[in-house]
Amino acid sequence: MSDYGARPKKPMSAFMLWMNSTGRKNIRAEHPDFSVQEVSVKGGEMWRAMADEHKIVWQESASKAMAEYKEKLEKWNAFKEHQTESFPHIYEAPLSSRFSKTNQRPTLFVYDSKDEAMAPICRTCFSKAKCFH
Structure with missing residues (x-):
């Protein structure tokens, strides 16, 4: 355009x-x-x-x-x-609008070199454990 x-x-x-x-x-x-x-x-x-x-x-x-x-x-x-x-x-719809259609909070998936797996990480506190944000 x-x-x-x-x-x-x-x-x-x-x-x-x-x-x-x-x-x-x-x-x-x-x-x-x-x-x-x-x-x-x-x-x-x-x-x-x-x-x-x-x-x-x-x-x-x-x-x-x-x-x-x-x-x-x-x-x-x-x-x-x-x-x-x-x-x-x-x-395509932007990433933020994809999350707004669901009840789930947006999570960031980062490669963890220790266990070689994808782990969800909270975008607010960068914690792998479940947070209460």
Whole structure:
């Protein structure tokens, strides 16, 4: 996945585009003592009260960003499927998640040169005896 990297990030909505560009600045200018939550609430009220003609600019840019996102996501999914078919061993679950599916505690198996056997060792205290962690 070196060509496409991580999954594409979902674009912002029209409201969030408006809030980040002008809405938050205008609210902060009018009400400098507002908290972050109060600014968000006031922004929602202003957005709902805004005329549709003013929203069109933000809605068009949001829909354009969503179209680009869907295109990137489609390419990313196709690439991911190709990688999974070619290299299925890359997508195995990490070791920690394998242990979380069982009731057993994770143990580390280390070769013991004295008795030439594999012995479970607690990862917390490195003891071969049963521990109470």
